[in-house]
Amino acid sequence: MPTTAEIISIGDELLYGQTLDTNSHWISSQLDLIGIKVRRRTTIGDVEEEILSTLREAEQRADIILITGGLGPTNDDLTKPLLAKYFNVGLKRNEEALAEITALFESKGRELSGANKQQADLPENCTKLTNKMGTAPGMWFDERQTIFVSMPGVPYEMKEIMTSQVLPRLKERFFGGIILHHIIRTVGIPESTLAEKLVDWEKNLPPQLKLAYLPSMGQVKLRLTAIGDDQSALQQSIDEQVAQALPLIEKYVYGFGNDELEKVVGDTLLKAGKSIAFAESCTGGYLSHMITSIPGSSAYFKGSIISYDYDVKVNSLDVNKAEMEEKGAVSEEVVLQMARAVREKLHADIGLSISGVAGPGGGTEEKPVGTVWIAYSDKEKTVAKKFNFSKDRILNIKFSALAALNMFRIHFSSN
Amino acid sequence: MPTTAEIISIGDELLYGQTLDTNSHWISSQLDLIGIKVRRRTTIGDVEEEILSTLREAEQRADIILITGGLGPTNDDLTKPLLAKYFNVGLKRNEEALAEITALFESKGRELSGANKQQADLPENCTKLTNKMGTAPGMWFDERQTIFVSMPGVPYEMKEIMTSQVLPRLKERFFGGIILHHIIRTVGIPESTLAEKLVDWEKNLPPQLKLAYLPSMGQVKLRLTAIGDDQSALQQSIDEQVAQALPLIEKYVYGFGNDELEKVVGDTLLKAGKSIAFAESCTGGYLSHMITSIPGSSAYFKGSIISYDYDVKVNSLDVNKAEMEEKGAVSEEVVLQMARAVREKLHADIGLSISGVAGPGGGTEEKPVGTVWIAYSDKEKTVAKKFNFSKDRILNIKFSALAALNMFRIHFSSN
Numbered sequence: 106m107p108t109t110a111e112i113i114s115i116g117d118e119l120l121y122g123q124t125l126d127t128n129s130h131w132i133s134s135q136l137d138l139i140g141i142k143v144r145r146r147t148t149i150g151d152v153e154e155e156i157l158s159t160l161r162e163a164e165q166r167a168d169i170i171l172i173t174g175g176l177g178p179t180n181d182d183l184t185k186p187l188l189a190k191y192f193n194v195g196l197k198r199n200e201e202a203l204a205e206i207t208a209l210f211e212s213k214g215r216e217l218s219g220a221n222k223q224q225a226d227l228p229e230n231c232t233k234l235t236n237k238m239g240t241a242p243g244m245w246f247d248e249r250q251t252i253f254v255s256m257p258g259v260p261y262e263m264k265e266i267m268t269s270q271v272l273p274r275l276k277e278r279f280f281g282g283i284i285l286h287h288i289i290r291t292v293g294i295p296e297s298t299l300a301e302k303l304v305d306w307e308k309n310l311p312p313q314l315k316l317a318y319l320p321s322m323g324q325v326k327l328r329l330t331a332i333g334d335d336q337s338a339l340q341q342s343i344d345e346q347v348a349q350a351l352p353l354i355e356k357y358v359y360g361f362g363n364d365e366l367e368k369v370v371g372d373t374l375l376k377a378g379k380s381i382a383f384a385e386s387c388t389g390g391y392l393s394h395m396i397t398s399i400p401g402s403s404a405y406f407k408g409s410i411i412s413y414d415y416d417v418k419v420n421s422l423d424v425n426k427a428e429m430e431e432k433g434a435v436s437e438e439v440v441l442q443m444a445r446a447v448r449e450k451l452h453a454d455i456g457l458s459i460s461g462v463a464g465p466g467g468g469t470e471e472k473p474v475g476t477v478w479i480a481y482s483d484k485e486k487t488v489a490k491k492f493n494f495s496k497d498r499i500l501n502i503k504f505s506a507l508a509a510l511n512m513f514r515i516h517f518s519s520n
Numbered sequence: 521m522p523t524t525a526e527i528i529s530i531g532d533e534l535l536y537g538q539t540l541d542t543n544s545h546w547i548s549s550q551l552d553l554i555g556i557k558v559r560r561r562t563t564i565g566d567v568e569e570e571i572l573s574t575l576r577e578a579e580q581r582a583d584i585i586l587i588t589g590g591l592g593p594t595n596d597d598l599t600k601p602l603l604a605k606y607f608n609v610g611l612k613r614n615e616e617a618l619a620e621i622t623a624l625f626e627s628k629g630r631e632l633s634g635a636n637k638q639q640a641d642l643p644e645n646c647t648k649l650t651n652k653m654g655t656a657p658g659m660w661f662d663e664r665q666t667i668f669v670s671m672p673g674v675p676y677e678m679k680e681i682m683t684s685q686v687l688p689r690l691k692e693r694f695f696g697g698i699i700l701h702h703i704i705r706t707v708g709i710p711e712s713t714l715a716e717k718l719v720d721w722e723k724n725l726p727p728q729l730k731l732a733y734l735p736s737m738g739q740v741k742l743r744l745t746a747i748g749d750d751q752s753a754l755q756q757s758i759d760e761q762v763a764q765a766l767p768l769i770e771k772y773v774y775g776f777g778n779d780e781l782e783k784v785v786g787d788t789l790l791k792a793g794k795s796i797a798f799a800e801s802c803t804g805g806y807l808s809h810m811i812t813s814i815p816g817s818s819a820y821f822k823g824s825i826i827s828y829d830y831d832v833k834v835n836s837l838d839v840n841k842a843e844m845e846e847k848g849a850v851s852e853e854v855v856l857q858m859a860r861a862v863r864e865k866l867h868a869d870i871g872l873s874i875s876g877v878a879g880p881g882g883g884t885e886e887k888p889v890g891t892v893w894i895a896y897s898d899k900e901k902t903v904a905k906k907f908n909f910s911k912d913r914i915l916n917i918k919f920s921a922l923a924a925l926n927m928f929r930i931h932f933s934s935n
Binding site: 119120129130134144145146150159383409414450465499 | 534535536537538540541542544545546547548549550551552557558559560561562563564565570574577734795798800803804805806807808809811812813815816817818821822823824825826827828829831832835836865866867878879880881882913914917
């Protein structure tokens with residue numbers, strides 16, 4: 106029997122649709138990485154009988170129960186007293202927890218209230234989990250052959266406690282062996298086409314390796330997982346298989362591990378000592394937002410000209426007005442001029458430009474909604490490509506920005 | 521007893537953390553609007569015994585059970601045969617459903633497969649719910665005093681079925697009376713401060729009105745809900761209370777109903793026949809992305825200059841280099857120049873500019889991470905304001921863009 110977990114999210118704000126629960130999603134993905142399968146996730150409100158009955162039911166099914174929410178200092182927050190009730194134990198002041206909470210308040214120059222002090226009162230049977238980011242400690246219970254973990258619902262507090270304390274303990278307890286992951290990141294190829302290219306390779310994977318396709322907007326991640334006892338043999342097995350797979354899909358691979366495309370593009374520029382600038386029309390700043398979401402991007406990103414208006418294309422990007430009137434703003438001629446001009450005007454080594462019909466309006470028979478031209482320009486060459494994306498405005502914006510970064514990946518050479 | 525609902529989300533991809541479940545969040549918020557309380561949400565995998573046991577448990581607790589997922593044409597999709605098994609009925613070809621699926625395929629010029637035809641086979645005891653956006657019909661079961669609804673997991677298909685068919689039926693069935701909502705949208709004031717200003721007003725609300733505070737990043741929505749039998753009396757009661765509340769919080773109210781701030785700003789510009797342009801530094805295009813996420817924004821948005829680099833500020837926005845070197849790029853002097861320049865250069869009526877320290881690097885003692893200057897400029901005046909946001913890069917970007925739109929709201933006058 107594989108180890109199974111359940112996740113219980115507690116909070117009226119989740120149940121009534123005010124707050125989107127991203128915690129249970131993140132926890133699921135982290136457990137998946139250490140070979141623990143989530144069997145069920147339950148969201149309930151701040152209601153005593155619901156919390157107790159959910160705990161009882163989950164205990165019958167799962168080896169591990171992870172609980173988030175309901176740990177604040179106010180009376181709505183029922184999780185801690187109910188866990189004490191559930192295990193039939195009292196609450197006891199945890200001096201180490203009190204010292205941690207006091208230190209956190211002192212570092213912010215704030216006074217500790219009575220309610221905050223009570224956050225250091227924990228069920229007698231729990232092991233305290235340090236919360237570096239907030240005042241509610243996490244709790245670890247090892248009772249009746251089940252592990253119960255209670256954590257705050259604030260995402261960055263929960264993630265810190267999971268990463269530093271819960272996941273290592275769960276891995277040690279439930280997973281004696283070695284588990285290795287290798288992620289290959291691809292862009293510009295649908296999942297089904299990628300799977301076709303890899304069908305023979307996948308069939309011949311050794312039994313200790315498992316493959317997962319993880320698709321997300323315009324990208325597909327391939328995750329190879331190796332499970333066994335011998336770390337170096339597993340690593341070697343992964344390396345061999347990756348070496349065989351890469352030539353089959355090389356054109357589409359932009360990186361490995363956790364790095365997003367915008368990070369890989371940034372690192373490439375940084376390493377080459379080159380700079381980049383964008384001329385955006387239909388994406389309206391989204392490409393610039395992507396590249397600047399990476400800390401340190403000022404080292405290679407010069408800036409952008411967002412030319413939503415025809416006049417801005419002509420005045421700020423020197424687009425030939427007569428040609429634009431003839432060919433349209435969404436045309437090869439115009440994006441080529443935009444990419445070249447933004448590179449020169451902003452003194453960048455590389456220019457990328459985008460002009461398209463994001464929709465819902467503005468489409469024609471010849472250029473329907475989703476038609477997008479993208480250009481790449483450097484000192485040596487300026488090239489453009491036409492794309493046909495979707496009918497949806499926001500998707501078109503996101504696909505276009507991703508495709509522009511992919512144009513960079515394909516055409517950039519550090520020479 | 522209030523009417524209670526449960527939501528069951530089915531799919532391995534949810535449970536293993538590959539796909540974020542936004543469906544149950546959206547359904548919760550929609551049920552809340554018609555006075556139906558969600559009691560529990562459960563996420564389970566494509567596993568027969570889990571699906572059947574979850575249905576049995578939910579039936580004991582809830583009046584309404586809404587199920588999403590597991591309705592695709594492949595063998596992993598278990599929901600439909602399991603519902604037939606659960607109710608002990610057979611599947612029967614639904615000719616109307618078949619006609620709808622056929623028409624959908626024809627409109628896309630695609631051939632109907634056998635698997636697709638089988639999507640028209642429905643449990644004998646269900647009422648078909650038309651799926652205008654896809655091939656899997658929804659199903660409505662009215663059995664043993666409980667309503668069961670099964671819908672596809674694709675968000676836009678589910679939302680269409682909910683909005684056009686499920687919510688109206690549920691409202692009719694479970695809510696005989698009238699329910700009215702009025703939403704007041706505020707920005708630039710924390711929930712606790714807003715609540716202080718409204719404490720006396722809230723105390724004196726008539727019993728048929730309920731107030732909810734709905735906070736989200738930098739904004740707080742106030743929702744007044746009126747429940748009763750007399751539509752015009754309820755409407756009058758809401759109007760009276762809103763008229764009393766508004767003077768207390770007027771400075772912070774930017775709109776009503778479902779319109780986001782970027783939409784309200786766009787509508788204001790459109791109505792006044794004015795145009796806008798942005799000069800962005802630390803927000804790196806996010807403000808431009810916000811305004812252009814609204815369809816039709818090309819009618820008032822000219823474009824932006826994203827001046828991440830010092831040189832771009834000097835060359836493209838005429839910022840005085842000596843002054844910038846003295847005062848720093850994050851300064852009142854620089855944002856004033858940026859706002860004025862972008863307005864003039866892009867031939868816009870209004871210019872907004874932002875320069876700040878987004879972090880994590882770049883902070884100093886005098887200007888720590890989170891320090892942001894924002895300026896508004898029109899023909900009559902150019903004004904700037906300093907903000908201190910957070911330590912988090914992405915939050916600083918989003919707070920800054922929101923604050924810039926709020927600067928427009930405060931300073932723009934259509935005269």
